[in-house]
Amino acid sequence: MIPQPTGRLVDLADRGEPGVALVVARTLPVSTADAWAFVTEPERTAAWFGPWTGEARAGAEIDIVLAAEEGAPTTRVTIAECEPGRRVRLLADDEHGSWDLSLEVAEAEAGVDAPRAATVTLIHRLDDVSGVGDIGPGWEFYLDRLAAAVDGSASLPFDAYYPAQREHYVGLAAAR
Numbered sequence: 001m002i003p004q005p006t007g008r009l010v011d012l013a014d015r016g017e018p019g020v021a022l023v024v025a026r027t028l029p030v031s032t033a034d035a036w037a038f039v040t041e042p043e044r045t046a047a048w049f050g051p052w053t054g055e056a057r058a059g060a061e062i063d064i065v066l067a068a069e070e071g072a073p074t075t076r077v078t079i080a081e082c083e084p085g086r087r088v089r090l091l092a093d094d095e096h097g098s099w100d101l102s103l104e105v106a107e108a109e110a111g112v113d114a115p116r117a118a119t120v121t122l123i124h125r126l127d128d129v130s131g132v133g134d135i136g137p138g139w140e141f142y143l144d145r146l147a148a149a150v151d152g153s154a155s156l157p158f159d160a161y162y163p164a165q166r167e168h169y170v171g172l173a174a175a176r
Helices: 032-040 129-151 166-174
Strands: 008-011 020-028 052-054 061-065 074-083 087-094 097-107 118-126
Touching: 008 166, 020 032, 020 129, 032 097, 032 118, 032 129, 118 129, 129 166
Parallel strands: none
Antiparallel strands: 008 020, 020 118, 052 061, 061 074, 074 087, 087 097, 097 118
16 A cells, blocks of 8 residues: 655745745544644654654653664754644754754644544745755654554555655746
8 A cells, every 4th residue: 555645845935934934734533632642752753753852842862762763763852842732943063964843733624433533734944945855755654653652553564655655746846
């Protein structure tokens, strides 16, 4: 099975920011409090992204173990901003480049099968859209891992996403 890509490129001017961002979101059958816990508590992030250590506050640095990456490397990340329960912005510089990411949690419309729901939106600010063909499938992979961690299902391997979704993202960049 090849998961369908959902990400899009958006101009950040609507948010009062310069530039462009890759935006990928998932709606989860949990409360906003539970969704926030899945994106901020080390025990819960361990289930889909990786555990982290350090002080959880704006301005602090944390070390995240990238559990799904080969060799499970650790990367240092600065918590640039945090609005508890709603938004966290992370900055990282490593051998793969500079990363400016936000995770936002918002209430979503619940359905019959889920009495509550929350949307987690990942916003990856980009200096250059040319690499989005390699970046986008990775965020799809991780957000699907988040959804699997929430509902207890198995997640797909990375090769279900890449290179299969690469062309979708290359097309987004070409359309700019």
